[in-house]
Amino acid sequence: EAGVTQFPSHSVIEKGQTVTLRCDPISGHDNLYWYRRVMGKEIKFLLHFVKESKQDESGMPNNRFLAERTGGTYSTLKVQPAELEDSGVYFCASSTYATSGHNEQFFGPGTRLTVL
Amino acid sequence: RKEVEQDPGPFNVPEGATVAFNCTYSNSASQSFFWYRQDCRKEPKLLMSVYSSGNEDGRFTAQLNRASQYISLLIRDSKLSDSATYLCVVKGNMLTFGGGTRLMVKP
Numbered sequence: 001e002a003g004v005t006q007f008p009s010h011s012v013i014e015k016g017q018t019v020t021l022r023c024d025p026i027s028g029h030d031n032l033y034w035y036r037r038v039m040g041k042e043i044k045f046l047l048h049f050v051k052e053s054k055q056d057e058s059g060m061p062n063n064r065f066l067a068e069r070t071g072g073t074y075s076t077l078k079v080q081p082a083e084l085e086d087s088g089v090y091f092c093a094s095s096t097y098a099t100s101g102h103n104e105q106f107f108g109p110g111t112r113l114t115v116l
Numbered sequence: 117r118k119e120v121e122q123d124p125g126p127f128n129v130p131e132g133a134t135v136a137f138n139c140t141y142s143n144s145a146s147q148s149f150f151w152y153r154q155d156c157r158k159e160p161k162l163l164m165s166v167y168s169s170g171n172e173d174g175r176f177t178a179q180l181n182r183a184s185q186y187i188s189l190l191i192r193d194s195k196l197s198d199s200a201t202y203l204c205v206v207k208g209n210m211l212t213f214g215g216g217t218r219l220m221v222k223p
Contacts, residue, residue, distance in 0.1 A: 004159075033211075042118070043160065043203070043213040056209060091159060105211065107159035 002026070004108035006092050012114045018080040021111045025074070025094030031055075032075050033095075033105060034067060038088035046090075049075060050097070082115045089113070119143060120214035122204050128220045133194045137217045139187040139204030148207040149180050151189050153200045154216065160203055163189075194221045 005024045013019050025032045034046040046065070047057040051072035060067070064083070069075040079086055089112050093105040122139045129135050141149075149166040164171065166178040166187055177190040187204055199221045204214035 035211075035213075042120070042215040045210040045212070048210065059210070104162050107161065109159050 004092055004094050004106050006090075006108040006111050008111060009109065010112045010114075012116065013082055014116050015084055016081045018078065019082055019113060021077045021079075021090050021092075021113070023075045023077070023092030023094075023108060025092070026106055028096065029094035029106075030072070030097040031095040031103070031105075032069060033093040034075070034077055035091040035093065035107075036088050037091070037110075038085070041088075043091065046077075079113075082113075084115050087113055087115045117142060118215070119212045120204055120206050122214035122217045124215055124217060126218040126220050128222060129194055130222055131194055131196060133221075134190065134192045135194055135219060136191075137189045137202055137204075137219075139189075139214055139217075141185050141187070141204075141206045141212075143206065143208055143212070144185060146185075146206045146208050146212075149187050150205040150207070150211075151176075151178055151187075152203040152205050152213075154203055155200050160205075160213075163202070191219075194219075196221050196223065 007022045032049040037043045045059040048055045049069045066078045089110040091110045092108040095103040095105045120141045151163040152160040153163045154160045166180045170179045175192045179188045201216040201218045203216045206212045
């Protein structure tokens with residue numbers, strides 16, 4: 001079974017440009033999460049989708065970040081315009097639906113974003 | 117203060133050694149606790165969940181002390197392949213990660 005995939009694996013852009021990251025979760029996983037790790041810091045939660053709905057977007061840093069999951073399958077995370085401090089590794093994770101307790105989140109390989 | 121605190125290491129140990137990592141968390145309402153493993157430039161992968169009663173998976177033992185808000189991971193008989201960063205992760209409404217503890221097992 002294919003795991004979580006992310007595209008691109010690396011992206012180098014200039015400050016002020018736009019970048020769109022894509023995540024394909026494991027098939028059948030209703031929960032999709034975005035996380036980010038900036039240099040020297042811990043991995044931080046950005047937001048959580050349940051199917052196509054945003055369940056929690058409390059970790060989104062500002063309105064330059066826009067996440068979508070139309071149709072409840074893959075998700076995109078757009079940064080517009082990118083700033084230097086947006087550089088880091090963006091991870092996507094997915095899990096099955098759980099009415100209670102915790103279902104393991106499976107992480108994708110990440111997209112390494114560098115803003116120059 | 118960080119929500120989840122870990123000693124960043126690195127811990128340099130010889131093969132066969134026993135090594136222990138600790139982690140403290142600040143949110144007493146946290147519900148679930150985990151150790152993840154992350155290899156260099158790879159994604160985090162769940163190593164094991166952590167329960168108050170303590171749990172063991174082969175050479176790995178995890179322990180949770182809710183009163184002290186403290187989590188531990190013990191690795192016995194270290195292997196070269198155990199070299200990685202170990203992330204302490206706490207779940208409230210979302211997963212909150214520690215900065216990780218780097219382990220290097222030497223021959």
